[in-house]
Amino acid sequence: MDFNQLFRNRTKNFSIAIIKSLSPLPYSDDLSVIRKQIIRSSTSVAANYRAVSRARSEKEKFAKICIVVEEIDETQFWLELIEELQYLNQEKILDLKNECSELVKVMTSYKFKLSQITI
Numbered sequence: 001m002d003f004n005q006l007f008r009n010r011t012k013n014f015s016i017a018i019i020k021s022l023s024p025l026p027y028s029d030d031l032s033v034i035r036k037q038i039i040r041s042s043t044s045v046a047a048n049y050r051a052v053s054r055a056r057s058e059k060e061k062f063a064k065i066c067i068v069v070e071e072i073d074e075t076q077f078w079l080e081l082i083e084e085l086q087y088l089n090q091e092k093i094l095d096l097k098n099e100c101s102e103l104v105k106v107m108t109s110y111k112f113k114l115s116q117i118t119i
Contacts, residue, residue: 004052004053005053007106008050008053010103011045012046014042014046014096015042015045017095017096018038018039018075019039019042019043021088021092022087025087025088034078034081034087037074037078038075041071041072041075042071042075044067044071048064048068048071049064049068049107051064052064052068058117061114062114062117065107065110065114066111068107068111069104069107069111072100072107073104076097076100079093079097079100083097
C-alpha cells in the first residue's frame with residue numbers, strides 16, 4: 001500500500017473513531033455544539049486528504065494539504081476540550097489524541113515538503 005492510500009484509510013478511520021466515540025454520549029446543548037464541530041473537522045481532514053491525492057497540480061495539492069493541517073489542528077483542539085470537560089473516559093480520549101497527534105505531525109511534515117516544491 002502506498003503512502004497516499006495508507007493515509008486516505010487512516011484519516012477516514014480516524015473520522016469514524018471520532019463519530020463512534022461521541023455518538024453514544026447523552027444529548028446536551030454544550031456537548032452537541034462540540035460534537036458537531038469535531039465531527040465536521042475530523043471528516044474534513046479525511047475528505048480533504050482524499051482531494052490531496054487527486055490534485056491536478058502541485059499548487060492545488062499544497063492548497064488542499066494546508067486545509068488538512070488546519071482541520072486536524074482544529075480537531076486536536078476539540079479533543080483537548082473534550083478531555084478537559086471529561087466527556088470521554090481517559091483511555092478512549094488518549095487513543096484519539098495520540099492518533100490525532102500523529103496525524104498532525106505527518107500532515108505538517110507533508111505540507112512543509114510540498115512547500116519546498118511549490119514555492
